[in-house]
Amino acid sequence: MRQLVAGLYPRRVVARRSGDIGARSAWSDGHPPRDAAGPNLTDEDVALLAIRVILAAILGWAAIAKLATLPDVRNTLRTFAVPSRATFPVAIGLVTVEGILAGLLASGIAPRAAGWAAVGVLTMFAGALAAVRVRGATRIPCACFGSTAERPTWILIVRALALALLALPVALGKGLPAGHEGWQTIAIATLVVLVAALGALLAALYRQLGVLLLRSGPRAALELANEGPRLGEAAPALGTLTRQGMELVAFRTAACRLCAELMPGLRAAMHKRGTLLTVEEADEPHTFAAWRVPGTPFVACVIDGVVAAKGVVNTLEQVEGLIEAAILRAAKHARRV
Secondary structure (H helix, E strand, O other): OHHHHHOOOOOOOOOOHHHHHHHHHHHHHOOOOOOOOOOOOOHHHHHHHHHHHHHHHHHHHHHHHHHHOHHHHHHHHHHOOOOHHHHHHHHHHHHHHHHHHHHHHHHOOOHHHHHHHHHHHHHHHHHHHHHHHHOOOOEEEOOOOOOOOEEEHHHHHHHHHHHHHHHHHHHHOOOOOOOOOHHHHHHHHHHHHHHHHHHHHHHHHHHHHHHHHHOOOOOOOEOOOOOOOOOOOEOOOOOOOOOOOEEEEEEEOOOOHHHHHHHHHHHHHOOOOOEEEEEEOOOOHHHHHHOOOOOOOEEEEEEOOEEEEEEEOOOHHHHHHHHHHHHHHHHHHHHHO
16 A cells, blocks of 8 residues: 555655665565665555545535535525625635645645645634524534535534544644554545545435426515515514514424425524514414415515515525515605605
8 A cells, every 4th residue: 555655756766876786686576675765654644645535525525516506505605694695706715615625635735734724614614603503593504515404503513623623634744543454444434435425426416406497487486466464554463573674574384394494594684684583373373364374485574564575485585585675665665755
C-alpha cells in the first residue's frame, strides 16, 4: 500500500557513487534501496490520506446533491432567515465552496489550508443551526445531501461538529495512528463511502426528476372566491388573532405531510414580517368551518384585521407570492382611503 500511495508523490532514486553495486542489488528483491531519496510514508500518512479522501467524498456528495435539488436548498435557506432574493446566490455560494474544498482535499493541493477551511465552514454551519434552535425550531428540513425531510436540529448540530472534528487532523497535518494492516480497512472504508456517495447521487437525480414534474404546475396559490373568508372584509373570529399588523393564519391537519414540511418555511417567511398563527383541525373544528377552509394546507394573510389574501398552497414560492399579493392589496386600499 505504501508503494501505491508513494506513487502519488514525486520520487527520485539517488545511489551513492561508491555503492552503485549495492544499490542495484537492493532492487533484486523488488523493493527500493533503503537509502533511496524519496518520501518515507508512515502509517499516519496513509491514515491522513484516507481522511482526506473521505472528507472530499462527503463534501463532493453534498455539493452535487445541493446542485441537483437547488429549489429545495433555497426553501431550506429561508429557515435560516435568509431573504428570498438572497437564497439563490447563497445556495450557489455553498455549492461552490463545498466543491472547491472537495477538490483541494482530493488532489492534495494545500491540504492543511483546505482542512482549516473545512473546519471553519462546518463550525459556522453548526453555529447557524444552533441559532435556529434557539429561535425555537426543534426540527428543520435538511437539504445537505439531497433530502428535504425534517430532522431534529440537535442531530444536525452534532453531525456538523463531528465532521469538523474529522477535518481537524487534516488541518493540523497529523494523521490517526494505524497498524501495519490498517491500510486495508481504510481502503475498504474509503471505497464503501465512494460507492455510497455514487448511489446517493443517482437516487437524488431520480428524485429531482419527480420534483421537476411537481414544480411544472401553477406557482400561484389557489385562490377561489367561494372558498375561505371573503377578501377585503374583516377576518372571522379567532382567539389568537390580534388584528394588528400582518398575521398569517395557517390551517393544518395531523395527517397532512405537506403541512408539516411547510411549517419551518412559514416561520422563516414571517420572521420579520409579522405573526404566524396555526390552527389544527382536530383542536378547532369550529374555526375551520367559520373560515370556510376547503382543504389543507390553507393560509390566509390578514393585515390589520382585514383578509388581504388567501388560498391553498403547496410550495413556499406560493406562500411568498400570497404574502406579496396581500401587501400590494393593502397598499392599494390605503391609497384609496
